[in-house]
Amino acid sequence: MSRAPITKTGSERLRSELERLKSVERPKIIAAIAEARAHGDLKENAEYHAAREQQSFIEGRIKELEAALSTAEVIDxxxxxxxxxxxxxxxxxxxxxxxxxxxxxxxxxxxxxxxxxxxxxxxxxxxxxxxxxxxxxxxxxxxxxxxxxxxxxxxxxx
Missing domain, CATH: 3.10.50.30 (Transcription elongation factor, GreA/GreB, C-terminal domain)
Incomplete structure (x- = not known):
């Protein structure tokens, strides 16, 4: 597997985004799911489904960034x-x-x-x-x- 080149600045920007997703966005969406669950019936709960969709997007982006950064070659x-x-x-x-x-x-x-x-x-x-x-x-x-x-x-x- 070849290593994808990335600038030091680009690497820092992607690491910053990854950290924000993990420490800010992920907890926020978990709280939103918990609140939506408290509203009752999940089948017809639009807030719950929207929060789960957002969670799926965030988790996908986290995995994408982790994989990309793990194989990137940082060039100063x-x-x-x-x-x-x-x-x-x-x-x-x-x-x-x-x-x-x-x-x-x-x-x-x-x-x-x-x-x-x-x-x-x-x-x-x-x-x-x-x-x-x-x-x-x-x-x-x-x-x-x-x-x-x-x-x-x-x-x-x-």
Whole structure:
């Protein structure tokens, strides 16, 4: 089994979520189930069924996080010395060669990817196209809406 890469920051964020689920959300849902049970007939008790469904979701997420973290390889990006090349953990600044629009992404592990936070998975088409390139390079990749061309305007590691 290969170990999935994850940044130190991503690992801390997932561990924090796991701790919150175990210490805050799990006890809260157990209390809600107990309260709903006290209301009587469980067959027609919507509060009870909703609480059990929420409990199932929380327990599933806990198992998912525990499994992911147990097989993850934490990579401290600040200790990498890739020179000017883009590698896992790089923060890249790009400019769309067609529209001139500037974007900034960090290349992270699949477990922590979140496009809303500008965190792109190392396995994504754009990240695969970026790996090994340097600032000043142009590249293209196939996006769902066609081929995109970007120029790399900056590379940093935090």
């Amino acid at each position: 990006v600040s200790r990498l010395s890739p020179g000017s090349k883009i590698v896992f953990g790089a923060i890249v600044e790009l400019e769309d060669e067609e529209s001139g629009e500037a974007v900034k992404y960090q290349i992270v592990g699949d477990l922590e990817a979140d496009i809303k936070q500008a965190l792109i998975a190392v396995s994504s088409p754009i990240a695969r196209a970026l790996i090994g390139k340097s600032a000043g390079d142009s590249f293209e990749f196939r996006a769902p809406n066609g081929v995109k061309r970007y120029e790399i305007t900056g590379v940093s590691y935090e």
